[in-house]
Amino acid sequence: MVILNSKSKEEDLVLTVRNLSYKDRVLFDELEFVLEKGKWTSLMGISGIGKTTILRLIAGLASEFSSGTSIVHSRKISGELAYMSQVDLLFPWLNVLDNVTLGARLRGEECSKDRALELLRSVGLYANAADMPSSLSVGMRQRVALARTLMEDRPFILMDEPFSSLDSLTKVRLQDLAAEMLQDKTVLLVTHDPLEAYRLSDSIYVLSGQPACLDSTIKPAGAPPRMIENSEVLQGQAELLARLSKAEAP
Amino acid sequence: MKLFRIFTIAIAFLVAWHLFTLLTGIEFFILPPPAHVGTALINHSYDLAGHALTTFIEIMLGLIFGTGLGALCALVMMVFQSVRLWLLPVLVISQAVPVFALAPILVIWLGYGMASKIAMATLIIFFPVTATMFDGLRQTKQGFLDLANSMNASRSAILIHVRIPSALPSFASGLRVATAVAPIGAIVGEWVGSSEGLGFIMLHANARLQIDLMFAALLILAIMAVTLYFTIDQLLQKVIIQH
Numbered sequence: 001m002v003i004l005n006s007k008s009k010e011e012d013l014v015l016t017v018r019n020l021s022y023k024d025r026v027l028f029d030e031l032e033f034v035l036e037k038g039k040w041t042s043l044m045g046i047s048g049i050g051k052t053t054i055l056r057l058i059a060g061l062a063s064e065f066s067s068g069t070s071i072v073h074s075r076k077i078s079g080e081l082a083y084m085s086q087v088d089l090l091f092p093w094l095n096v097l098d099n100v101t102l103g104a105r106l107r108g109e110e111c112s113k114d115r116a117l118e119l120l121r122s123v124g125l126y127a128n129a130a131d132m133p134s135s136l137s138v139g140m141r142q143r144v145a146l147a148r149t150l151m152e153d154r155p156f157i158l159m160d161e162p163f164s165s166l167d168s169l170t171k172v173r174l175q176d177l178a179a180e181m182l183q184d185k186t187v188l189l190v191t192h193d194p195l196e197a198y199r200l201s202d203s204i205y206v207l208s209g210q211p212a213c214l215d216s217t218i219k220p221a222g223a224p225p226r227m228i229e230n231s232e233v234l235q236g237q238a239e240l241l242a243r244l245s246k247a248e249a250p
Numbered sequence: 251m252k253l254f255r256i257f258t259i260a261i262a263f264l265v266a267w268h269l270f271t272l273l274t275g276i277e278f279f280i281l282p283p284p285a286h287v288g289t290a291l292i293n294h295s296y297d298l299a300g301h302a303l304t305t306f307i308e309i310m311l312g313l314i315f316g317t318g319l320g321a322l323c324a325l326v327m328m329v330f331q332s333v334r335l336w337l338l339p340v341l342v343i344s345q346a347v348p349v350f351a352l353a354p355i356l357v358i359w360l361g362y363g364m365a366s367k368i369a370m371a372t373l374i375i376f377f378p379v380t381a382t383m384f385d386g387l388r389q390t391k392q393g394f395l396d397l398a399n400s401m402n403a404s405r406s407a408i409l410i411h412v413r414i415p416s417a418l419p420s421f422a423s424g425l426r427v428a429t430a431v432a433p434i435g436a437i438v439g440e441w442v443g444s445s446e447g448l449g450f451i452m453l454h455a456n457a458r459l460q461i462d463l464m465f466a467a468l469l470i471l472a473i474m475a476v477t478l479y480f481t482i483d484q485l486l487q488k489v490i491i492q493h
Binding site: 056059060061078079081082083085087089091093102103105106107108152158 | 391393394396397398399400401402403404407408411412415418
């Protein structure tokens with residue numbers, strides 16, 4: 001069961017996951033973590049521990065767990081979420097501009113092409129508005145996906161390893177761009193990259209064990225995105241790696 | 251380059267055919283040389299054109315009805331789960347009945363005119379289109395559906411904007427198969443009972459040992475089928491973006 005309610009501050013979200021099983025395997029007994037308003041929260045853990053499942057539960061996409069599951073939340077989050085996945089999920093039959101305005105098209109709403117073009121300009125793809133996704137590089141496609149997420153203009157952003165398929169340089173650039181463009185959003189980032197988590201997050205949770213539990217929250221100092229050269233970032237990355245190694249140990 | 255290759259293959263085939271009849275001395279009523287077929291083609295050009303038009307109309311209408319009904323059936327099965335549960339086994343079992351065996355029945359029911367041939371072509375096209383379209387609709391990427399759901403899309407919007415465009419490459423494969431088999435349906439229908447069409451001409455010429463005319467009709471049918479297939483294939487390649 002997933003319960004979303006308001007606790008620490010009125011605008012923050014406290015997420016509680018209770019008794020979640022999949023195919024006779026208990027994923028979580030009880031987990032609770034806070035998504036602070038306007039901040040980035042990262043969720044880390046070894047592969048298969050259930051990070052993406054949590055994200056999908058929040059997004060209301062995990063229908064395989066819906067039987068007997070109730071979702072309660074003190075503030076309305078339905079219709080306030082935008083989802084950015086590991087793969088760009090650009091529709092190959094639509095051009096870049098139509099992909100950015102996809103949400104409005106799906107809801108049968110009027111879409112502001114000017115705003116979409118403005119967003120494309122801010123991600124550096126204004127000149128590619130009429131291009132088809134197949135003609136773009138992986139990094140460009142993920143930037144279109146970021147523009148599409150921003151076009152939804154939702155307060156909560158769920159990101160499932162959105163930079164994992166990129167090369168190192170493109171990854172760092174896109175992380176900086178995302179941090180800049182999503183600075184006023186409440187973001188939940190699922191990642192397995194400690195450096196990414198430490199650079200971008202205000203709070204970091206690490207999942208470990210089975211059923212999964214959360215370690216104490218890590219709160220990096222300073223405002224994201226933090227520079228890679230920063231010794232504190234490298235130290236934080238090492239600490240996260242140590243926690244992950246400990247989590248993996250039997 | 252492609253046209254040149256096709257042209258070269260055709261010339262090589264005609265030369266080989268001519269040499270075979272020349273060297274083996276095979277009777278002309280068994281295998282006429284290409285020149286005889288050419289002469290028959292010219293002498294009967296008016297008649298052959300009329301019959302070819304009949305067969306062409308049967309094939310095209312069969313393609314339109316078969317494709318339309320197949321796509322509609324796939325959509326209905328996708329939207330209504332209860333219909334799918336009942337219709338899918340019926341469709342699979344129906345394929346156990348050889349469609350050719352139905353030709354005489356269709357002629358009795360629909361008469362000797364075009365209707366029975368169109369029905370035959372429709373029947374032969376229907377299944378590959380339904381099966382491929384339904385497969386395409388079902389196998390829409392889960393990620394696309396998740397994204398659409400996260401954007402609060404309705405079921406009908408997901409069908410129109412996500413599932414149908416996703417299914418188009420599969421539908422195109424079905425349409426290619428349908429285009430290749432449509433002439434078979436029309437010709438079999440004409441063989442069973444007709445007074446028009448290239449199938450009728452072939453049967454008629456065969457009975458009178460006019461083998462050159464029979465080959466002329468066969469040649470027109472082959473050119474018609476190949477041209478139709480490549481035209482549809484080119485159109486599909488232009489219109490449908492492969493995923």
